[in-house]
Amino acid sequence: MKKPILWHSLLNFVGYGIPLMMGVIAIPWLLHNMGAERFGLLALAWAFTGYLTLLDFGLGRAMSQQVAKYANHADSEKITRLFWDAHITIAGFGLVGTLLILAVVPLAITHLPNINSDIHEETARALWFTALMVFPTLLLNSLNNFLLALEQFTWLNVLKVPLNTLNIAIPVWVTAYPDSQLFGILDTTCLYLLIGRSGFILVMFAVCAKVSPAIMQLTTFSYAYPKRLLTLGGWMTVTNIVGPMMTYFDRFFISVLLSPQAVATYTIAYELASKLSAIPNALTTTLAPVFAKDCDNQQDNIATIVKSIQWLSVIFIPVLLLMPMFITPLLQWWLGIDDVQVMAASVHWLAWGFYLNAIALVAYTYLQYIGRPDLTAKLHLLELPLYAFVLWLCLSTLGIKGAAIAWVIRAGIDMLFLLATVYYLNRPLQQSHATL
Known part of the structure; x- marks a missing residue:
């Protein structure tokens, strides 16, 4: 196997491994200090935002496949148009999807099954914050796929480690330091996760612009590739x-x-x-x-x-x-x-x-x-x-x-x-x- 493949695979393994080890260490502590019910609801929030990345209808991976192909021919114009076409479409899907989920939240709150009355209110607020997390998560996933297509594995993993550790670091911080809690433990955690992911969009976009400056030099806009990407x-x-x-x-x-x-x-x-x-x-x-x-x-x-x-x-x-x-x-x-x-x-x-x-x-x-x-x-x-x-x-x-x-x-x-x-x-x- 070629050395670049082995080296990049090692980088990716470190990027996966560090958050994984943090989870192994922190999860028993969180389970004990948050309580089984709150931790279970937090795990559902993680699963919910992860699963609903399908709301981009595969455009992120489709863009990645096309960008990687054009990168081989150094076709920066097509890469730039693909980048903006994909992200504008994904942002539109994300906005519509978020609004639809927000419309369902009140119904979900009234039918929360077997939730302890002591945490019912913070669970309701956590649902709102979790619904809002869908939009930034879609964009982060797509920006990640863009860096992957350009084989920017060093940057990808430099960003991946802190982004993925947010899921663990934020609930540990909120639980360990009660003064950081704006509301309860669960809803404050979800709010900070929402803020963290939204802020990371700017960081990841800046890195994309650094490794591919052409995406900031779009002079004329023509919506050319969505049909191919959607197929x-x-x-x-x-x-x-x-x-x-x-x-x-x-x-x-x-x-x-x-x-x-x-x-x-x-x-x-x-x-x-x-x-x-x-x-x-x-x-x-x-x-x-x-x-x-x-x-x-x-x-x-x-x-x-x-x-x-x-x-x-x-x-x-x-x-x-x-x-x-x-x-x-x-x-x-x-x-x-x-x-x-x-x-x-x-x-x-x-x-x-x-x-x-x-x-x-x-x-x-x-x-x-x-x-x-x-x-x-x-x-x-x-x-x-x-x-x-x-x-x-x-x-x-x-x-x-x-x-x-x-x-x-x-x-x-x-x-x-x-x-x-x-x-x-x-x-x-x-x-x-x-x-x-």
Whole structure:
């Protein structure tokens, strides 16, 4: 694998890893000092703003794919027009989406389920602030994709670390220092998160202007690219909707077929195993603009995919083989309980699933950034009912461990489908090699 890819992947891993470690350290403290109810509501606010990035209808990633392609030809005029077309459209979607969410907030406040009356008022205010967070989050996500397309990984991670640590640092600060609380703990935290994310838009825009000064030199404006971006982004949005559905399907099925307590057991196992995803995320963030720039260079791209899979296997397989030796004592130490056998087995199964998912993510990134998000979307639509059936079957017969096994089966099917699709698209290359 090329040295720049390895170096940029290492930078990205650090960018993912620092906030991750801060979370590991701070979350038990927050859970104890905020209380389980407030912390649970804060976690829902994080999930809500993260999931609703789909309101950009895939335009951020579509812009990233197009900008990376034009950056390879140093076409600053097209890059500039793409930047402004995408961000004006995303801002419009974000504004409309925010207004619609704000219109629903009063109804949501009147139907808050099982909320302690002592924190009902601060939860209501937190809902308003969380709804307002959607707009800056969309713009931050898009600006992040612009820097990714230009392979500005140093800047990207310099910005990513403080931005991602806001989610942890702000609630720790608000909880530890009561004088900082304008209202209650939860609503003050959400307000400061809103202010922090809004301020970061200016910082990230300034960095974009620094690395690509042409975006500040637009002399005439013509709204030229939205149709192309919306076509690409529409398919990306399908994946952005279906993907999280499959991610959270298991918890919904567990709550229905088993119990809410079983959901907690499985969630802890899933969250622990999911930390392994930092490795492929760091790698594929680096590969995305590489695939977009060299989308016509099939031979180099296939070599990069194969090398990436080899490196992921070298990293993952030793960990997976050694995991049975350390996962049980680790869980006993972390949770302070002895009966963790079911959870330990689930972690081990899920870890194998994340290995398969890591390989699939390389193929997925390739298809997305050569301009074929329609293929990944169609594959995920086919997988959705299949996964629902396998999950129901495994849960009914094997319990919590069955959910983990079903996730591994889904990850394996996803990997095989995506690799087969990559192979199919590159058949001319395979046939040319066969004739040599």
